[in-house]
Amino acid sequence: MTAVDAVVRPQRSSRRRAGRIGIRDGRFALLYLSPALIVFGVFTIGPALFVLYISLFDWNLLNSSLSTFTGLHNYRALGSSADFWHSIVASVYFVGCVVAGSTVFGLGIALLLSSRGLVRRVVRLAVLTPYFTPLVATSIVWVWIFNPQYGLLDSLLRMLHLPMVGWLQSTTWAMPAVIFYTLWHDLGFTVIIFLAGLATVSTDLREAARVDGARYRHEIRDVVLPQLTQTIVFVIVITTIDSLQAFTQIYTMTQGGPLQATTTTGFLLYQESFVFFHTGFGAAIAVVLFAVIALFTLLQLRVSRSRSQ
Amino acid sequence: MPAGAGAALWRKRSRRFRSGLLALLIGILFAFPFYWVIVTSFSSTNRVYQFPPDFLPGTEAHNYSRAWAGATWVRFFLNTLFIAGATVALVLVTSLLAGFALGVTRFKGRELVLFAVLSILMIPKVVLLIPDYVVLSKLHWLDTYWAQIVPWGASVFGIFLLRQFFNALPQELVEAAELDGASQMQFLRTIAMPLARPALVTIGLYIFIASWNSFLWPFIMTSSPHVQPIEVGLSTFFGTNGTDWTGLSAAVVFTTLPVMIVFMFAQRRLVEGASATTGATKG
Numbered sequence: 001m002t003a004v005d006a007v008v009r010p011q012r013s014s015r016r017r018a019g020r021i022g023i024r025d026g027r028f029a030l031l032y033l034s035p036a037l038i039v040f041g042v043f044t045i046g047p048a049l050f051v052l053y054i055s056l057f058d059w060n061l062l063n064s065s066l067s068t069f070t071g072l073h074n075y076r077a078l079g080s081s082a083d084f085w086h087s088i089v090a091s092v093y094f095v096g097c098v099v100a101g102s103t104v105f106g107l108g109i110a111l112l113l114s115s116r117g118l119v120r121r122v123v124r125l126a127v128l129t130p131y132f133t134p135l136v137a138t139s140i141v142w143v144w145i146f147n148p149q150y151g152l153l154d155s156l157l158r159m160l161h162l163p164m165v166g167w168l169q170s171t172t173w174a175m176p177a178v179i180f181y182t183l184w185h186d187l188g189f190t191v192i193i194f195l196a197g198l199a200t201v202s203t204d205l206r207e208a209a210r211v212d213g214a215r216y217r218h219e220i221r222d223v224v225l226p227q228l229t230q231t232i233v234f235v236i237v238i239t240t241i242d243s244l245q246a247f248t249q250i251y252t253m254t255q256g257g258p259l260q261a262t263t264t265t266g267f268l269l270y271q272e273s274f275v276f277f278h279t280g281f282g283a284a285i286a287v288v289l290f291a292v293i294a295l296f297t298l299l300q301l302r303v304s305r306s307r308s309q
Numbered sequence: 310m311p312a313g314a315g316a317a318l319w320r321k322r323s324r325r326f327r328s329g330l331l332a333l334l335i336g337i338l339f340a341f342p343f344y345w346v347i348v349t350s351f352s353s354t355n356r357v358y359q360f361p362p363d364f365l366p367g368t369e370a371h372n373y374s375r376a377w378a379g380a381t382w383v384r385f386f387l388n389t390l391f392i393a394g395a396t397v398a399l400v401l402v403t404s405l406l407a408g409f410a411l412g413v414t415r416f417k418g419r420e421l422v423l424f425a426v427l428s429i430l431m432i433p434k435v436v437l438l439i440p441d442y443v444v445l446s447k448l449h450w451l452d453t454y455w456a457q458i459v460p461w462g463a464s465v466f467g468i469f470l471l472r473q474f475f476n477a478l479p480q481e482l483v484e485a486a487e488l489d490g491a492s493q494m495q496f497l498r499t500i501a502m503p504l505a506r507p508a509l510v511t512i513g514l515y516i517f518i519a520s521w522n523s524f525l526w527p528f529i530m531t532s533s534p535h536v537q538p539i540e541v542g543l544s545t546f547f548g549t550n551g552t553d554w555t556g557l558s559a560a561v562v563f564t565t566l567p568v569m570i571v572f573m574f575a576q577r578r579l580v581e582g583a584s585a586t587t588g589a590t591k592g
Contacts, residue, residue: 020490020492021492021493022487023413023414023483023486023487023491023493023496024413024414024415024483025414025415025493026410026414026415026416026417026419027416028410028414028493029410029411029414029416029419030410030416032406032407032409032410032414033406033407033410033411033422035402035403035406035407035462035463036403036404036406036407036426036463036468037407037463039403039459039460039462039463040426040429040463042444042460043437043441043444043459043460044429044432044437044460045429045432046440046444047437047440047441047444048432048436048437048440050440050443050444051436051437051439051440054439054440054443061439061442061443064443064446109332109335112328112331112332112335113332115325117329119329119332119333119336120329120332122336123332123333123335123336123339125576126335126336126337126339126340127335127336127339128576128580129339129340129343129569129572130339130342132518132522132568132572132576132579133522133565133568133569133572134521134522134524134539134540134543134564134565134568135522135524135540136524136540136543136544136547137540137543137561137564137565138342138561138565140543140547140557140561141342141343141345141346141558141561142342144345144346144349144554144557144558145342145345147554150357150358150360150554152345152362155360155361155362158360159361184338184339184342187339188339189583192580192583192584193583193584195584196583196584216324241433244433244435245433245434245435247435247525248524248525251544252544252547266435269435269438270435270438270525270529273438273439274438274442274529279439282439283439283440286435286436286438286439287436289433289435289436290432290433290436293431293433293436294431297430297431
């Protein structure tokens with residue numbers, strides 16, 4: 001205890017006696033927390049439980065008093081729904097490619113851009129920009145680029161005397177086109193995360209490896225990558241969670257088509273609930289998505305915990 | 310060995326040059342769609358449909374006036390500004406109060422509340438669409454501004470960032486304020502808030518851009534153009550003018566320009582904020 005404390009103490013206790021509340025006093029903490037907790041409770045935590053309840057009903061979205069309890073019927077319907085299984089396949093395709101692409105290209109671009117210099121600074125800005133610009137607007141630009149008659153990509157194919165593929169109107173090429181767009185839009189975020197991760201990699205070790213005559217790719221493989229494991233896991237999990245929920249670009253570019261080729265499970269959820277008004281069925285899809293995403297989040301927590309210990 | 314060193318230097322330089330060239334190509338790939346939409350928006354319809362395509366912008370400004378007249382853009386802009394502004398204000402207030410409670414005050418169950426707040430990140434937004442639609446309809450908030458503001462009025466990212474800020478605040482500062490007889494609200498207003506400005510600005514920017522860019526939520530929860538934000542308006546415009554590529558491109562340009570400008574001015578702060586999210590979820 002210092003002299004200052006000794007002087008301060010009596011004064012403080014006299015304040016307390018006068019009914020003054022110290023700044024660190026926790027008696028009003030819940031009051032301060034309540035605005036945020038009310039918003040979360042009513043619009044996030046409550047609804048997350050409510051969706052479980054809805055999934056047990058033949059729910060009427062327009063008049064919920066007309067809903068009838070059907071138990072696990074929606075889940076059984078889900079299991080035997082060809083649309084649902086088709087959407088799972090589409091989701092695995094979409095999520096798998098987006099996650100792999102984000103991780104590999106994100107890390108590659110971050111490595112390219114991690115050194116100083118004007119060119120790299122400008123390029124970094126170019127890579128980041130799509131991530132902060134709206135999905136609807138930029139999707140429209142890409143719909144135009146992918147236009148099967150006058151679009152830029154088909155013009156290029158024509159100039160090279162290659163067959164035109166029709167992109168968004170082709171059951172084969174629509175999904176790759178949407179994946180390509182998604183990578184273009186979202187890679188900026190992954191690059192930021194990898195750049196932040198690279199900044200923590202020990203430069204001493206990298207230099208030591210270089211002095212020892214290690215080739216660049218060995219330096220990356222043996223020195224940089226092992227130190228980035230946690231960042232890589234984080235990127236994989238966060239892009240999985242995000243791409244499982246992708247909606248806007250699919251809606252704008254393909255509306256889930258052609259022939260459901262781009263109807264992922266997240267898109268099916270929207271269609272079933274808000275286009276066909278199969279709300280209970282949609283809620284069951286939501287619960288399945290929720291479970292999958294929760295699993296991935298827990299996995300990430302697990303990995304980052306075990307790493308930091 | 311000077312010769313060996315020279316070769317090594319040369320190899321290093323050439324590698325740096327090659328990677329710089331690759332970086333440049335990647336930059337062009339990422340920036341090109343923005344260039345292309347500007348080119349299209351200034352082209353005449355005939356020019357757009359010609360083969361091979363023309364890569365230089367035309368001088369046709371008419372597309373802009375046609376697209377501008379095609380929808381109630383001013384209303385969409387004002388709606389977006391209002392919704393984004395109100396959401397930012399609400400998030401800043403809720404985050405500041407909650408961040409203060411979790412970062413400064415001492416009470417039983419503090420860690421538990423923090424853990425509960427962080428675990429909200431686990432709840433995916435797409436899962437909330439159906440139940441929140443029901444909640445909002447019970448509140449009679451469907452198709453209103455309320456539905457677009459209040460549900461987004463608290464942010465885990467905001468609370469976490471401010472808790473970190475309060476946690477790092479020197480204890481002497483709190484003690485000095487106590488000595489001066491400041492109440493909790495006085496401390497928050499006159500001492501903490503000015504110091505927290507960088508964090509508040511980052512949070513504000515993120516929430517602003519997110520609500521400017523939001524689509525799915527207002528698309529589901531609203532149906533009247535007089536309360537809808539810009540991206541929903543643009544999507545409707547796309548639905549009705551889907552083949553007018555020059556007009557559409559003009560609409561894309563003028564609806565995206567405001568958020569682009571915000572991004573250009575604030576990019577460094579936004580990058581720092583994104584890097585901070587890594588910490589937020591890494592725990």
